[in-house]
Amino acid sequence: MQLDHVTLVTHDLEGTCRFFRDIVGLDDGPRPLFRVDGHWLYANGRPVIHLVDATGPARLSGGSSALVAPRIDHVAFRVAPGVEWRALVERLAAHRVPYQLTEVPASAEVQLFVALAPGVVVEFVTSLPVGAAA
Template identity: 35%
Template sequence: MQLDHVTIRTADIHATRAFFETVFDLTVGERPSAIRRIPGCWLYADGQPIVHIIGSRGAGFDLAAEAIDHVGFRLQGYAAFRTRLDGFAIPYSTMDLPDIGERRLFLRAPGGPLLEAVFSEAVPALPLENDHDLH
């Protein structure tokens, strides 16, 4: 199974769009004419529309809250991505899952949606405390 797309409902379409363009190198692309009445945009990676951003106000609705629990993006280059986030001063938390060989970073987009960056990388082994006492 693969992630097809995620839709993020936000009060600040511009900031959310800029965030995804900057952090994930996504590009704005075409949307079907049937949904163009809804404020928003589609963001593409490798020719596929994977993030849909829509307004939480307008086109006959007015929702107070942003909507999505979290969305996972499978990426490569854990260290480089952390450096990228640090360069943009974007706060994040980490989670290493050595039993399945994954490292994860959690960050928030403007408006609050939680994002998870998943990397299939071996988790570095931590040195054992007092390992010289194990003999």
């Protein structure tokens, strides 16, 4: 099994698209003509992020009138260590995107978290030599 794609519903469709295109490095590509605006963002020729314009409050199925909908806490991307990781960090700095860097305890991995919007967090993770700075 492998992750196919993640769908993010956002009120800032273009800003979210720019983040994934200009900073993360995904390609904005072909998308079927759905009834709601959106973007499909590609990595290695596959659409991995589906962005959907938030056109109204989400409702649970089954006739519930509650304005609550499931959400994804965060999406994680594994980034190759070294050049690819440093390039990501440099793009974040160049665009003044704040992030939180965390070392995974008892491992040689580093996580970088970006709060893209309320309720939407993007994680980037890489393997680093023990004791190496991110």
